[in-house]
Amino acid sequence: MIITSAKPLEEILALLKDEDYIFVIGCNVCAAKLKTGGEPEVLEMCRRLEENGKHVVGWALPTAACSVRSFDALVQKNEKIREARCILVMGCGSGISTVASVTEVPVLGSNDTLSLGGSSEGKLLSDQCVMCGKCTIGEFGGLCPKAQCPKSLLNGPCGGSIDGMCEVNRENDCVWTLIYNRLNKINRLDLLYTVHAPQEHGIK
């Protein structure tokens, strides 16, 4: 799941300062789950934009904003999109880009895209993967230090954690403590002795 957070309305209105006749597109996958772009949020956005003097020509809720097939597919959802002079996408950066690639008017986003994460046991899990293109997560017991350590350290923790909490954000667990505990649990502490080469950042 792509983790997004909704921008404050004032910021969205500032983005739309010179725009009108807006068409709003939500996303019925990640953003819907996170309540940043599902049907209730889209309807609420339409209402608030109108309250602030904007004309909303219509809205649509594709299954996934990042998988919109074509402009015609959006027309099939709601032909009012033909009247749009601006499109506001309530999805992640990928959803906004996909919509922009099939439309001819300005496309703006109402969310900030934070990370690739998930949710489990009622908790939001952020920064689970950085999509590096060369997965070695198994060597760390299934927890990725490239994603979860702010310094992306591959050979063990920095010296900054206190009581198992991260130096950078004291409210977060140090992922290296979690990796240690996990490898201990699965009886694979030997993996900690591997010297890992740096991540190669070439073209994926």
Next chain:
Amino acid sequence: MLFNFREKLNSSKFLVTAEVSPPKGTRFSAPLEDARQLKGIADALNVTDNQCSIMHMSSLAFSKLLLDEGHEPIMQLTCRDRNRIGLQSDLLGAYALGIRNICLMTGDFPSCGDHPGSKPVYDLDSVQFLQLVRKLDSGIDFAGNRLDGGTSFCAGAVSGIDPEKTIQLIKLEKKVRCGADFIQTQAVYDVGMFEEFMEATSHLEVPVIAGLIPLKSLGMAEFMNKNISGINVPEEIMLRIKDAPDPVEEGLSIASETIKELIKLSRGVHIMPVGSHKNTPKLLSLAGLSGK
């Protein structure tokens, strides 16, 4: 006659290193003046690399200024600000300018300093960074290209001293396997803990230089215990500072007693005072180390 830090490291001499910081700006006379007090009493001076992520003059430039003054610098380099190209390029430049000792570390995160929004690089970690240095030493760069003149660095790394932190000890072991010539540690206040650390790492056979930060006040001790990873000021020392009529003097006294204990346990001490080195000559004299 021992000449340089590497030779001293391989001797039985008890070493004294001290930390100095480059200026925040282009005027360097004051920090050079501060370093002058360490002439003849410190074997080498660690030059910090934008410590605490607060932007300063580069450690490379200030190391060269110290070298020109007759000091022996240990240029610190972190992984925070440069990718592998930048790090290698600075190392080649440093070597060409006569800098022979380096100390490599991960580096504090930018958010703790005065440019909190700057991009954290960490292209390499401290273990990989040591591997990189050993490649330059063998006359090739990290990508395997031949160099027109390689390096021969005396390269150190850093470590915490908590013997209970197995994962930190494993990382230290990797640093030694990847070629660390010496280790400088976090500040020691609990000599018993340090002794256990030395026992837990004795198989590594690497010279360990124990860190030391003389206490100046109770508030400073409390702050470090709460906020600095791996620092453990024992209750007994807290009480001594609390009851002392002059906490700074008491701090020096405690530090000198610690040094006397460390002489039996480590290859040297690394003095990292908060502020200037005004009291460092006195501290070393109290510890009986002022005679070179």
